[in-house]
Amino acid sequence: MRKVAVIGVGQTRFSGAQGKSLSELFAEAAFEALADAHIESKSVQALFVGNALGDFAEGQGMTPAFIADYIGAWNVPANRYDGACASASVAIRDAFLLVAAGVYDIVIAGGVERAASLGTPLATRTFAMFSDSRYEFPAGMTFPGVFALLAHRYAAVYGLPIEKLKEQMAQVSVQSYNHGMFNPKAHLKKSVTIPDVLKSFTVATPIQLHDCCPFSDGAAAVVVASEEAAKTLSPRPVFIAGAGQASSGPLASQGAYLPRLKARELSARQAYAMAGITPADIDVCELHDCFSIAGIIAAEGLGFFEQGKAGEAWLKGEADIGGKVAINPSGGLKSKGHPIGATGAAQVYEVVRQLRGEVEPERQVPEARIGMTDTLGGDGGTMVSLIFKRGW
CATH class of the missing domain: 3.40.47.10 (Thiolase/Chalcone synthase)
Structure with a gap:
């Protein structure tokens, strides 16, 4: 090759x-x-x-x-x-x-x-086509519902009180909003606090409005x-140093592995192997935070944090610029926005410009040399991982 x-x-x-x-x-x-x-x-x-x-x-x-x-x-x-x-x-x-x-x-x-x-009504209906249309959609499985279920599963598997998980999820959104404020191409530009997130209306418990991307x-x-x-x-x-892709069937067929998404882990493993690196080598990552719980699950699936520990890492600043790995300095899907067919390319746009040192100084990752993108399609049906390295 x-x-x-x-x-x-x-x-x-x-x-x-x-x-x-x-x-x-x-x-x-x-x-x-x-x-x-x-x-x-x-x-x-x-x-x-x-x-x-x-x-x-x-x-x-x-x-x-x-x-x-x-x-x-x-x-x-x-x-x-x-x-x-x-x-x-x-x-x-x-x-x-x-x-x-x-x-x-x-x-x-x-x-x-x-x-x-x-x-909103037609978008919600058409987005739901990317879960299983024969069994999941008729049962009411729109994507807020999918990720609400994953949040409850996550809390149960890792022994987290739901209120603690909600606080961790809120910090994921707060960090994304903070970076999106400085992204001139971002959809949402606002300053949001953890209390703001926790006071926003419930979309599908425990997911609240500010946990959701637009x-x-x-x-x-x-x-x-x-x-x-x-x-x-x-x-x-x-x-492009590494690339991976994997697929999964309906959410029900993934049940034994949830809240982890096996397709993501397989895809990431392919990309790391091709690039000859480990998660510890990644300086900046644009990952799929369509909902704040999705960001937490993604960070663990990519190997940045231990299972059940990513939310705490966000609260400690370990997922931010200057931390263990800089996650979503663009503002992520949460703040930058989510035009679904364009999202993966926008992630690449951000990572490439980060590695070149071309983004706004408020959100530039210092000395970034290796970056990664993680894009999720449906409820884990399609996963793509891409790894990038500076060439000079």
Whole structure:
């Protein structure tokens, strides 16, 4: 396999409902990524786009073909990826593998979604399609319910009083809000305290409003290139050092392992092995905190903290900049936002810029050299782990 680098990244602002189409949103992110890579659209040999809900948001299928036309990458292979919230990460992983295999030299990959434009009722219903539609959804299993169940399971397995777990979950959100305040592309910008979280209304006990990420519109894109191409185009390439992906069936079939998500642990293990590193080597991680309990479970599944101990680590500052590992300095899904098809690419956007030292000083991780992304699709159905290293 050839070495593969990310040489350009771009992201739109994440927000509530926007007036732009899916193609327009992705084009905005793509043109930023192309400019960052110092290449023109005609250099792109393939286009891979993560998108889960375009059919519902616009009544538009086959979006990547139209996006390719919008950005001037005419007649290239243009594929759509659907891994729910992990859609863009799946697209980037495939771009990495195909460039590594020598099929292409330069690919643009990422994702786009107009989740906020759907409105809350339809967005909630369509998100729920990524749990099991035959048995789970008819039983009322929307995603707040899924993660509320995981929170109760977590408390029971690790012997935590639910009020203590709620405090730990609140700190996850507080930290994300604190970083999102300084991210110009973040959806939510507000200062929130633990009491604010605990006083917010209950969505699905024990999850409260400030434990939940928002529905967002937005897009993000990355330019993936072979090492040889990167040498001529980028003075500061960030190499994709490891990649992993795994899947699971419905939540019920995962019961014996819960609250741990086995697909995540398998995916992370693949990525660590490919990169030749351990969790202790990660300086910065953008992980999937769609709900605060999801962040806690992810940090443990990735090997950063012992099982049952991540929430306490957040309270001690060990998951923050300057701690054991800097988690979600972008603000995470909680504050940055969650346009599901774009989320994984936005995580890569943040990690690449962190390794380059390009983010706002209030949230820059000092001397970051190795970064990781963790993206969850559905209720553990799709998991993707990507590891990045500075190339200079």
